[in-house]
Amino acid sequence: MPRKVGAEGARVNVLDLVTGILLLGAAGFFAINGVSRLNLGTASSMGPGFFPVMIATGLAFTALLIIIRSFGATSMIDGFASPRALLCILAAPIVFALGVEPFGFVPTMVATMLIASFGSSRMTWRFALALTAGITLLCTILFLYLLQMPVLAFGDLLSS
């Protein structure tokens, strides 16, 4: 169910305010980095910094407009993903990235699948294991054997 965000009675669109502030930060990063580290050049012979700084200025201006317009309005939000879902879904690819070379494709795939599976609060061990086995088999055949991905099925760390 959508619900109001922000303090009761506050006349500010919190979503827009946050958006504006984040965008202002991003614009600041590009503008400050561009001015301090890159050569701007001139309009007829632009350096690497000219275009980014120009666009960042535009973004900063737009972000300010968003911030100004956020006052005097309210906003609704539709709930968030649970911390568990966020953690599992975002950690799984990182586990794959770190594990695939030292441990090899198959064990890393199993770990990735198991971690991703438990992003759902309704996951059971039985279901997760069956799913992991199936998808790992499928991916091993597809990527390792058919597409010849240049990684080992089982890494050196395990086989030696």
Next chain:
Amino acid sequence: MNLLDNLSLGMATALQPMNLLFCFIGAFLGTAVGVLPGVGPLATIAMLLPITFKVSPEASVIMLAGIYYGAQYGGSTTAILINLPGEASSAVTAIDGYQMARQGRAGTALSIAAIGSFFAGTLSTVLVAGFAAPLTAVALTFGPVEYFSLMTLGLIASITLANGSLLKAIAMILLGLLLGTIGTDIYSGSARFTLGLDGLADGLPIVAFGAGIYGIAEILLGLEHETRTRTVISKVTNLLPKRSELRQAAAPIARGSLLGSILGVLPGGGPLLASFGSYAMEKRLATSPERFGKGAIEAVAGPEAANNAGAQTSFVPMLSLGIPSNPIMALMMGALIIQGITPGPDFMTTHPGIFWGVIASMWVGNLMLLVLNLPLLGLWVKLLKVPQRALFPAIVAFASVGVYSVNTNGFDLVVMVLFGFVGYVMTKLECEPAPLLLGFVLGPMIEEYFRRAMAISQGDAMVFVQRPISAVMLALAAIMLIVALLPAISQKRAEIFVEDEP
């Protein structure tokens, strides 16, 4: 070469066994992801991009195109059977299609949707073939000044036609342009905004970026509402429509195909806009509009034809001008660029086989879809019963392997996760990812043309309004922006897209 020669060259390419196979794989996969709610063609294309590097450029584009229009077919099945759009563009199909299914006319709704899509696919293939060449001829006369203005027009058009807050959409485009500048500057060789990371020297990896912002972010959104249940109408009989029903659907299909073809070419247009436009048009033209929402066959036929037509004609700007009109085209262009082919005005003459092959394959693919879809209906219905909790870990795993295998590089996965989170937060903040991706893909090109144009004019920005073609395009962009900002129109925009939410 005339159109017939070109089309026969295209057919010869499309009918090569390898290309036929990939056309089939694409259309099949596309239908499957179209059927599954929460898995879109964009995420699928992003995940499959790495696989396409192993095959020839034409086979890869043929497959990716198949995924795109196949998803339009598949989306309607879900819309009709469970009242959930499998694909955003079939949201309007769900309104009357599901009602038809509840009245026991699911078979009719499905076959009308398929027939409408096929007709639209055929018509728009001819239109793409007919219009791509003249457009290319015009584009060949363009210099950097015109290109800069054309891309600016494209970006502006894409936000005024999209839904949501205009200011935020502008901000997303600018942010996309900035993200596009990350990497090594082509003129000076200096590293820009790379934070000293080697992985960013060639810019943000587009596949990881796309898979994160669409694939991972979508999964996080899907996990918010796990308790939702759906009822599948799995009893489908009478697949062949009656003569009277066909007659009733004929005019809406023809109108939808035409409208969709036009809306597809517009930057920011494509299937979503096409199907909403067609629904509104049919409702206005209907003799008894009160039947709409209660199972009107026109409301299924028109929008389904329109979204397929829109999906196909959105290839025109990408193939002939090198300007992607929507995020899917942007990813497809990314695929071509990685293969060493830059789409643009000279694409047609340098790679006629790919150019006409892709166009011809669209028709072949549509024929496959028509033949494939109705007999395989049982399979798609089964696919609908796959629980969400089985899908999302598989998608995460596929995306991880896919993105990793582009460069055999773990850093790309970090980028994917980062932009998955960013994409999720953006959606929560009601910022759309589509303009961001468009800006990101067009960014390097816009900057290059801007720098070249300014060098030619010796730093005089007036050159953009002194050249007639460029001035017209910028004027158009300005008008679009002003019109979109008018309160009456922006209210209308909000209304049109209010049904977009799945």
